Amino acid sequence: MxxxxxxxxxxxxxxxxxxxxxxxxxxxxxxxxxxxxxxxxxxxxxxxxxxxxxxxxxxxxxxxxxxxxxxxxxxxxxxxxxxxxxxxxxxxxxxxxxxxxxxxxxxxxxxxxxxxxxxxxxxxxxAPSVAGRLVDRYVTGTADPPADERCAALTDREREVLGLIARGLNNAEIAARLFLGETTVKTHINRILTKLRLRDRVSAVVFAYETGLARPGAGP
The missing domain is CATH 3.40.50.2300 (Response regulator)
Known part of the structure; x- marks a missing residue:
């Protein structure tokens, strides 16, 4: 079935x-x-x-x-x-x-x-292009973002990976950008989702922009 x-x-x-x-x-x-x-x-x-x-x-x-x-x-x-x-x-x-x-x-x-x-x-x-346009339109990213205590649980590397996810990069592109293996990138993403109590990449993108970890209009 x-x-x-x-x-x-x-x-x-x-x-x-x-x-x-x-x-x-x-x-x-x-x-x-x-x-x-x-x-x-x-x-x-x-x-x-x-x-x-x-x-x-x-x-x-x-x-x-x-x-x-x-x-x-x-x-x-x-x-x-x-x-x-x-x-x-x-x-x-x-x-x-x-x-x-x-x-x-x-x-x-x-x-x-x-x-x-x-x-x-x-x-x-x-699609990254659609996600980017939605974020640019509905999340200003210009005022002080709301504080979220979950951000403190992220390491510097995890913040970096989250920022690249928010900009629409896939695992292979993130791995190339950070000179990491794809398996390592997947591990970082799983840890990010666990620490932030998020269900998937979409919710991670929303979280990144809403908390100011990523900014609309930022280049890849």
Whole structure:
């Protein structure tokens, strides 16, 4: 049996298209569809899917609130938010609410499948360019950032790695930049997530900008 996917979008045509893409894969299967926020939450609680494809602009209950409720009720479910615009004001809030991925509605089918399989592996599926634009728009990074005692637990090297994660570098790029092995980089990242009590790279990016460990507009 393949990974179970719940599709939530108020546009029937979008739901049909997503179903066709997902059901065409032998390792994935659509277990339900929802056309509004309350139905998305109810079906997620009932069906316990592995992945929820969730439009951030849903009637009845927006995607941000729906993401938070789904994650609270079904912690193992991975939420991939989908939207028409790469600077949708709801998208960043949905990531903060617990979503693990972010894709555009006009993304190629292959990209959607990469996102689904990525979150199933525990990865954060947000393209660096999209993450950077979201951060630049919604996190000012200019005023005094809020203090967070968790920052004190990080070593200088871990702060450096976190800053590079926030700028969109992958493990291989971080390893090359810091002259480290990829295994060492993975170890640093795991320690960062553990110390900061964060779930994945997306939440690490948000944390880095919100606490001032990274700044919008900083170069890679």
């Amino acid at each position: 393949g990974a179970r996917v719940l599709i939530c979008d108020d546009q029937e045509l979008m739901r049909v298209g997503l179903r066709m893409v997902v059901d065409s894969q032998p390792d994935l299967m659509v277990v339900g569809e929802a056309a509004d926020g309350p139905a998305a939450v109810a079906l997620a609680a009932q069906l316990r899917p592995d992945v929820v494809m969730l439009d951030v602009r849903m009637p009845g209950l927006d995607g941000v609130a729906a993401t938070a409720r789904i994650r609270a009720m079904v912690p193992a479910a991975r939420v991939v938010v989908i939207t028409t615009f790469d600077l949708d004001e709801y998208a960043f809030a949905a990531l903060r609410a617990g979503a693990s991925g972010f894709v555009l509605k006009d993304a190629p089918a292959a990209e959607l499948l990469v996102a689904i399989r990525g979150v199933l592996r525990g990865a954060a599926m947000v």
